[in-house]
Amino acid sequence: MSLILKIIPVIMLLVSTSAFSALSEDGFFSGRISKINREISVVRIKVDFDNIKYINVKDKLEFWDEKNSTLKCKSYVIGRTSDYILLKLPDMKYCEQNLYFTTGAYFKFFSEDLKNNVSMGREVVGILIKKRMAVQGQMDVRNKEIQGHMDRVGSLNARYQTLREKLEQEWQKELHALDEDRTYSLRSYKDLERRRDEIDQKLEQYKLKDENLTLDRWSLDSNLYFKK
Numbered sequence: 001m002s003l004i005l006k007i008i009p010v011i012m013l014l015v016s017t018s019a020f021s022a023l024s025e026d027g028f029f030s031g032r033i034s035k036i037n038r039e040i041s042v043v044r045i046k047v048d049f050d051n052i053k054y055i056n057v058k059d060k061l062e063f064w065d066e067k068n069s070t071l072k073c074k075s076y077v078i079g080r081t082s083d084y085i086l087l088k089l090p091d092m093k094y095c096e097q098n099l100y101f102t103t104g105a106y107f108k109f110f111s112e113d114l115k116n117n118v119s120m121g122r123e124v125v126g127i128l129i130k131k132r133m134a135v136q137g138q139m140d141v142r143n144k145e146i147q148g149h150m151d152r153v154g155s156l157n158a159r160y161q162t163l164r165e166k167l168e169q170e171w172q173k174e175l176h177a178l179d180e181d182r183t184y185s186l187r188s189y190k191d192l193e194r195r196r197d198e199i200d201q202k203l204e205q206y207k208l209k210d211e212n213l214t215l216d217r218w219s220l221d222s223n224l225y226f227k228k
Contacts, residue, residue: 031048033102042089057078
């Protein structure tokens with residue numbers, strides 16, 4: 001039991017140290033001096049890390065040589081691009097006297113402002129992720145509605161296609177019936193026409209006149225006409 005009580009503080013110390021180290025790591029980065037302007041106490045640092053976008057003008061930085069982390073040079077940011085940061089050094093002489101301060105020199109950097117900016121960035125990213133999840137959830141609901149709509153349209157089209165086919169069949173059936181009626185009427189008409197022609201022929205054959213005598217028009221004077 002006493003051994004456990006002795007180990008617990010050590011574990012807590014290691015956990016707290018690890019947590020502090022992980023928390024502080026956000027403020028660290030490295031870079032090389034690419035240009036020194038001693039007249040205005042400005043240096044340009046070449047860096048290569050994604051979180052450079054979290055470094056802002058007026059942020060405070062300190063840097064040191066990896067071989068001696070006790071001697072640190074203080075500075076603040078006066079400009080930044082995607083690959084470089086421009087630093088203003090309040091005490092250029094101190095930096096030159098205590099650090100290997102020359103073009104191409106490699107340094108470690110730390111900025112409390114960077115650490116805070118990254119921390120805030122993580123909070124913003126967390127909020128954005130939650131918002132994205134909410135929007136994505138709404139998109140999924142709408143997508144299901146769209147898919148459901150497409151399924152309903154397909155079902156409706158299938159139902160009306162069946163009705164259309166049924167109506168088409170009924171239409172063709174009615175047209176066929178009408179065609180049969182026409183054929184029957186045409187045949188009847190032709191038969192009646194034939195019978196009429198036969199009757200006309202017989203009428204011509206048995207045609208009668210009212211009188212058997214004909215009027216003889218032998219003279220110019222109609223009074224002299226007579227039947228013979």
